[in-house]
Amino acid sequence: MKIPVVRDILEANERIAAENRRIFNENRVFVLNLMSAPGAGKTSLLERTVDTLNGEMQIGIIEGDIQSSIDAARLSKKGVATVQINTDGACHLDGNMIRGAFSHLDLKSLDLLIVENVGNLVCPAEFVMGEDHKVMILSVSEGDDKPLKYPLMFRESSVLLINKIDLLPYVDCSINKIKESSLKINPDLTIFEISCKTQEGLIGWYQWLRDMVRTSS
């Protein structure tokens, strides 16, 4: 009896996400759903990205957290249009929450909208919101077994950013193992090795964004 209920929820979400997608296309805004476990570096990546690309393109941010507006405060300090969603306990964002949030943004003026999902390596991958791509971060301190233990997010994502590579001397983590097992799950995955702290490797990520925004507009 449980299965149809779950299917109904997912189907209802897909309908709302498809409508969001239509609105994003109409406004020519490229949309990313940024996912990771708590603390992997989503907001740090957004801070670096905004510092480098805002001006070259118009960026908007939707922040998703169970509680607080700490991340939205970090981003709005940078002068980008930012909206905070508090899910009040829910462990992921869905199409309906995104619809409520983007009505506070001037979509027509944006080239790129990045949605920082709730920190969680499981549920966010199950819900679409109308995004063009899902992008995920795995930090090296989380361990190189994560692709095999949490495969769905790796399967659903177009990009994997392996963050905190500045910590590699201090943690037991094989980048090769992460890459090998991720690519087995999803051979189309684009992988960048980065450090939001030292900025190593971020040039490739910025170029990926530039190419995607250009081809979608």
Ligand SMILES: Nc1nc2c(ncn2[C@@H]2O[C@H](COP(=O)(O)OP(=O)(O)OP(=O)(O)O)[C@@H](O)[C@H]2O)c(=O)[nH]1
């Ligand atoms: N050493 C190191 N620390 C980093 C790096 N990137 C982020 N951090 C630190 O990791 C912690 C968490 O970073 P956030 O960017 O807040 O992570 P988040 O994924 O947005 O976290 P939630 O929104 O709570 O899920 C902070 O203390 C950052 O300074 C990195 O490349 N290297």
Ligand SMILES: [Mg+2]
């Ligand atoms: Mg954050």
